[in-house]
Amino acid sequence: MTKDFRMTSAWLDSPDRYGRVSRLLHWAMAGLILWQLTGMILRAALGRMPVVSFFVGLHPAVGTALFVLVVARILWAMAMRGRRPAHGRGLAGIAARLGHLALYALMLAVPAAALIRAWGGPRGLQVWGLTVFPARAETDVVAWAVALGNGVHGVMGWLLALLLLGHVAMVAVHEGLWRDGTLRRMAGRG
Numbered sequence: 377m378t379k380d381f382r383m384t385s386a387w388l389d390s391p392d393r394y395g396r397v398s399r400l401l402h403w404a405m406a407g408l409i410l411w412q413l414t415g416m417i418l419r420a421a422l423g424r425m426p427v428v429s430f431f432v433g434l435h436p437a438v439g440t441a442l443f444v445l446v447v448a449r450i451l452w453a454m455a456m457r458g459r460r461p462a463h464g465r466g467l468a469g470i471a472a473r474l475g476h477l478a479l480y481a482l483m484l485a486v487p488a489a490a491l492i493r494a495w496g497g498p499r500g501l502q503v504w505g506l507t508v509f510p511a512r513a514e515t516d517v518v519a520w521a522v523a524l525g526n527g528v529h530g531v532m533g534w535l536l537a538l539l540l541l542g543h544v545a546m547v548a549v550h551e552g553l554w555r556d557g558t559l560r561r562m563a564g565r566g
């Protein structure tokens with residue numbers, strides 16, 4: 377195998393390990409989700425304080441970046457379908473696939489609800505100096521969009537947090553009990 381092919385293939389998934397692109401997307405998303413959850417936990421625990429305002433003030437921008445990464449990761453996973461490490465067989469494999477499906481669904485739905493709320497709400501949405509949705513006059517607010525976003529964004533965010541705790545717990549099971557190398561594959565050491 378030539379050196380160029382090995383370098384190129386290191387970026388792609390294989391049955392033995394996740395490639396650099398999958399790992400970069402996974403760990404970048406993990407970091408951004410941790411940031412978002414830290415901010416919301418601090419907000420729930422401490423209320424309005426400067427450190428909380430720092431996290432919460434960046435929540436829309438970080439959430440938008442996260443949404444873009446989730447879409448990229450889904451598209452990349454579809455491109456790598458058939459190349460990726462298997463989730464396992466039998467009931468455990470089915471549970472892993474369903475768990476990942478639920479994670480991806482929530483990682484899309486949580487920011488989508490916030491985007492719908494921003495679209496219909498009075499404040500609009502500006503991210504990284506760009507206007508995504510302009511502010512609306514109070515008479516032009518789309519009540520159902522605001523109600524939907526307010527009603528489900530936070531609830532789904534906490535549900536996502538619970539699923540992520542389960543995800544991390546399953547990594548511990550894979551590594552400690554089953555010793556099947558799942559974490560090594562996500563770290564690129566197949």
